[in-house]
Amino acid sequence: MSVAAHRPTPETPRGHSILSVEQLLHERNIDQLTGLRNRLSFTERLPHILEKNPGETALIMIDLDGFKKINDTYGHSVGDKHLIKSATYLRQSTDERPGDEAYRFGGDEFAIVARGIHRQEDLDTLIARIQSGIDTIGEGGSVGGARHIPGQSAEELIAAADQAMYEVKENRKKQAFEALPRRKQIAAKVGNTLLRYADVDPPR
Numbered sequence: 001m002s003v004a005a006h007r008p009t010p011e012t013p014r015g016h017s018i019l020s021v022e023q024l025l026h027e028r029n030i031d032q033l034t035g036l037r038n039r040l041s042f043t044e045r046l047p048h049i050l051e052k053n054p055g056e057t058a059l060i061m062i063d064l065d066g067f068k069k070i071n072d073t074y075g076h077s078v079g080d081k082h083l084i085k086s087a088t089y090l091r092q093s094t095d096e097r098p099g100d101e102a103y104r105f106g107g108d109e110f111a112i113v114a115r116g117i118h119r120q121e122d123l124d125t126l127i128a129r130i131q132s133g134i135d136t137i138g139e140g141g142s143v144g145g146a147r148h149i150p151g152q153s154a155e156e157l158i159a160a161a162d163q164a165m166y167e168v169k170e171n172r173k174k175q176a177f178e179a180l181p182r183r184k185q186i187a188a189k190v191g192n193t194l195l196r197y198a199d200v201d202p203p204r
Contacts, residue, residue, distance in 0.1 A: 031104040033080060034087035042103040042111060046154045049113055054150040058117040059157050060127060061165035062090065065172065066139035067108035082138050086110065089133050097126075111161075114145075123147055142169035 029041035037045075050057055064086060071079040087102070090110055094100035099115040112130070117123050123145055131143040144165030148157050 031087075034084055034104050036087050036091060036102050036104045036110070038104055039106050042105065042113075043154075045101070046113060046157075049115070050148055050152075050154055050157065053115055053148075055148060056116060056118060057148045058114045058123045058126070058145050059148070059161040060112040060114060060123075060130065060143060060145035061105070061161045062086075062110040062112070062130065062134060062141050062143050063165055063169060064108040064110075064134075064138065064141040065169070070138060083108065086134065086137050086141070089137060090130070093130055093133060112145075117147055120147060142166075142172055144168040 029037055029044075031038040046059075064082070067079065067082065070082055083104075087104060087110065090102040090112060094102045094112060094114075097114065097116070101113045103111045103113070105111045114123070114126055117126070127143050127145050131141075134141040134143060142165055144161065144163075144167060146157060146160035146164050152160075
């Protein structure tokens, strides 16, 4: 009598189950804190989105203002809640436009890939709406973006959107500084000069 070959089956500790392929992919591509797609997913998906929608896609970058101060003053648990609240708003914003996707780009930076953007006016309107909403959360954020140009690589689009966001951030800093009383402007200049001499970055 022959004995049938027996292939051992994987065992897991009691109360645990083997993750499915779908679950593993979900954990790989989703930011565990905010529930948004993560930077890895962004890096993999963006080139394919641009290939399918050349010249009709825009990338919007969002950088939260004053996030380091929130962490330093109130602790990381409060900072995490701030990130979650910001991510929830961005998810709701993309839900209003089928095809748009929100990502946590890293740290206090987020990204939105917006489809169906045919004109600069379309992008400007969307950025203004996101800027208005994100400014109701904490100290707000800086929002900038760029439209995809046919033939432009994903890396080039990221650089253009990041530059646009940086220019918004610098302008917001300038406006906030100019709104300060004269004596506080002087104190801020002196403080930043001392930090530069100490080789320390001024607070964001």
